[in-house]
Amino acid sequence: MEGREIKNHQIKVNLPGGIVSVGDLSVIVEILEKAGIENVRFGTRQQLYFSASSTQLEDIEHGFLMSDTDFETDADRHPNIVSSYVAEELFNSANWLREGVYKDILDTFSYTPGLKINLIDDSQTLIPFFSGNLNFISSDIGNYWHLYLRFPKTNHIYYWSSLVYSEDIAVLSEMIESMILSQKNLYYDQPEIDGNQLEANVRASGNFLFQSPISLLKAPEFQVPYYEGFNKYNEKYWLGIYRRNELFPVAFLKDLCNICRKTRIGQLYTTPWKSIIIKGVESADRKLWNAALDKNRINVRHASNELNWQTEDLCEESLALKHELIRQFNEYDLRTFKLCFAIKINPKSGLFGSVVIRKQTAEGTETDARFDLLHTIDFNPNSKHYHTYAKGIKKTDLLPFLIQLCEDYYYLQTLAAGKQTDNYYEINQNIEQEVTYVQQCSVCLSIYDEVWGEESKGIPAGTPFSALPEEYCCPLCEADLSQFTPIIKETLNTF
Numbered sequence: 001m002e003g004r005e006i007k008n009h010q011i012k013v014n015l016p017g018g019i020v021s022v023g024d025l026s027v028i029v030e031i032l033e034k035a036g037i038e039n040v041r042f043g044t045r046q047q048l049y050f051s052a053s054s055t056q057l058e059d060i061e062h063g064f065l066m067s068d069t070d071f072e073t074d075a076d077r078h079p080n081i082v083s084s085y086v087a088e089e090l091f092n093s094a095n096w097l098r099e100g101v102y103k104d105i106l107d108t109f110s111y112t113p114g115l116k117i118n119l120i121d122d123s124q125t126l127i128p129f130f131s132g133n134l135n136f137i138s139s140d141i142g143n144y145w146h147l148y149l150r151f152p153k154t155n156h157i158y159y160w161s162s163l164v165y166s167e168d169i170a171v172l173s174e175m176i177e178s179m180i181l182s183q184k185n186l187y188y189d190q191p192e193i194d195g196n197q198l199e200a201n202v203r204a205s206g207n208f209l210f211q212s213p214i215s216l217l218k219a220p221e222f223q224v225p226y227y228e229g230f231n232k233y234n235e236k237y238w239l240g241i242y243r244r245n246e247l248f249p250v251a252f253l254k255d256l257c258n259i260c261r262k263t264r265i266g267q268l269y270t271t272p273w274k275s276i277i278i279k280g281v282e283s284a285d286r287k288l289w290n291a292a293l294d295k296n297r298i299n300v301r302h303a304s305n306e307l308n309w310q311t312e313d314l315c316e317e318s319l320a321l322k323h324e325l326i327r328q329f330n331e332y333d334l335r336t337f338k339l340c341f342a343i344k345i346n347p348k349s350g351l352f353g354s355v356v357i358r359k360q361t362a363e364g365t366e367t368d369a370r371f372d373l374l375h376t377i378d379f380n381p382n383s384k385h386y387h388t389y390a391k392g393i394k395k396t397d398l399l400p401f402l403i404q405l406c407e408d409y410y411y412l413q414t415l416a417a418g419k420q421t422d423n424y425y426e427i428n429q430n431i432e433q434e435v436t437y438v439q440q441c442s443v444c445l446s447i448y449d450e451v452w453g454e455e456s457k458g459i460p461a462g463t464p465f466s467a468l469p470e471e472y473c474c475p476l477c478e479a480d481l482s483q484f485t486p487i488i489k490e491t492l493n494t495f
Contacts, residue, residue, distance in 0.1 A: 008051050010314060011060065012072045017083035017106050017119065018046030018270045022260040024069070025268060029254045031063035039247040043313040044131075044351065045116065046270040047080040070112070078112045083119040084127040086269035086277055090238055091225040092124035096142040101166060108170040115152060115177045116350065119169070122146075125222050127272060128352040129382040130157065133180075134173050137217055139163050144211045147172075149195060152180065152188045153348050157384050157470045158195025162210035175206055216467055219382040222354065223338050224308045227275055229300040230286065237281040239289055242302060246274050246319065252296040259288050273307065305329055310342040310351045318343040321357070321395070328399045334406060338413075340381055354381040355405060357398065370394065373401055377439070377486065379409055383466050385481040412486070439465045439484040441474040448484065 013028065032040065032050065037060070040050040052060055057073065064071050072078065084092075085102040105119060118132035122139070129137055133152055136145040147160035164172060179201060180187040187193055228240035241248075256278065260268070263285045269277045281289060293300065306326050311318040321343055329336065342353030347361055356374040373390040376383035390401050439448040448454065448468075453461040456475055459468065465484070473480050 007054050009057050009073050011050055011052055012076060013048040014070060014078065014080040015046055015048060015270055016081045017102055018086050019267055021267045022257050022265065026257040027067045028069060029250055029257060031060055032250050033254065035059045037250055039249055041246045042270045042274045042276060044272045044310060045080040045082050046272060049314060078114060079116040081113060081117045082127065082132060084121040084124050086271055087121065087124040087126040090233055091126050092121055097121050097138045105166055105169050111174050113173060113177060114181060117173055122217060123220060125220055126225055126227060129219060130384060131350045131352050134176060136164060136169055139213060140215055141211060146217045151193050154189060156193050160199060163213050165209040168208045172208055175202055219380055222380045222382060224340050226304060227271060227273060227307065228302065237286065239278045239281055240275055241298060241300065242275040242307060249296055252298060255292040255296065259292060305336045308336060308340040310353050312345055312349050312351065315345055318345045332403065334403060336406060339409060352381045354379045371398060373405065375405065378466055384470060387482055387485055437486045440487045441477065441479050442483050442485055443477045443479040446474050446476045
């Protein structure tokens with residue numbers, strides 16, 4: 001009607017653990033199709049998004065209520081539970097963490113979490129370790145998990161002193177969440193937080209089956225697995241689908257559901273890279289899937305340097321910057337193997353990456369925007385500690401800084417390769433055998449060497465820099481972890 005404003009609403013449907021049954025997805029797709037919704041998106045927490053007008057929303061809400069589909073409109077009060085279940089069988093070989101364990105844990109959640117919860121296999125690199133508030137990461141002991149608590153709206157990470165039993169995860173999560181949200185002045189968006197006190201209060205209030213860890217968590221060497229196209233595993237195939245514009249046509253999802261039913265595939269999976277994966281495709285059925293890709297003009301086999309990016313959900317600015325930088329990377333023929341990039345436009349968004357392009361919050365026009373460039377200390381995006389590489393960069397100057405950062409990374413990789421016997425690099429053998437790294441404080445030039453640890457701070461010898469607590473600071477000048485940079489130990493005698 002003329003003069004009446006048409007408002008679009010953002011609707012979110014959580015898919016716990018990144019798993020959705022074909023039956024449930026078919027119901028959702030049918031409701032959206034009848035309402036005239038053409039496209040949906042998948043988010044960094046494995047959830048489903050779409051936009052609807054007020055008129056469309058009335059029909060959608062009715063359909064969702066009738067089908068018992070949980071959803072939120074213009075809100076994100078209940079983040080999706082993220083899991084690495086999608087990586088099972090495809091990108092890792094866990095010792096004890098299987099489909100049944102994930103599903104049993106998800107089934108024990110009798111409440112809808114208000115904090116971000118991650119259930120992560122420690123042997124895979126498709127799903128980030130620390131993007132949640134409660135990060136449960138599998139340990140060496142069957143059905144026991146490390147717990148890393150990242151307090152809301154902070155980068156403060158607290159390591160729970162004991163391993164958590166699978167059957168306790170849901171109840172423990174609810175108790176921790178209740179304490180955090182009821183005492184925001186202590187645990188929510190605070191510069192100083194006492195994790196020990198929170199753990200003591202939880203232990204005093206509940207009866208949980210804890211277990212002492214036999215070893216510290218060691219993040220695997222990182223590499224984003226190629227997560228799209230047809231790929232063989234266990235005599236079958238899996239199909240990964242990525243969309244450059246993040247939009248998945250509803251008509252295409254309907255076709256996928258129809259093929260799944262015909263070929264007896266019971267569920268689909270979403271990833272934090274805003275893609276979907278279908279497992280269990282029989283060789284004889286590939287023609288059906290290819291026909292659906294052809295019919296809907298769905299491209300697969302994008303370049304790897306386009307797949308290793310994290311952008312914020314529903315953020316056109318970050319998506320546009322990603323496309324611009326990828327175009328520039330391709331023109332320069334820049335190598336980005338083993339690196340992954342994140343673009344943070346909004347403060348405190350839960351993205352991860354080995355390299356982070358962070359927009360400064362100062363107001364101004366888009367042409368005035370400035371960006372900070374950060375990277376994790378060891379370039380593993382699952383590391384908890386970031387180093388500021390450059391500050392206040394103009395958008396037009398991002399490329400040369402990123403080129404130099406990649407150059408620095410591969411220089412370090414080349415040096416590290418010199419320590420291995422099966423390397424390709426022609427490096428002086430005397431140097432090869434001696435190159436080791438320590439971390440140097442850029443303020444006072446003090447050194448942290450994991451061989452010795454830090455006895456004065458109770459850190460035992462052999463503790464890697466990546467395992468240091470968030471509150472660690474230089475014992476001489478009290479600079480925080482972000483002020484430390486890697487340096488070749490053998491070069492210290494030149495200072």
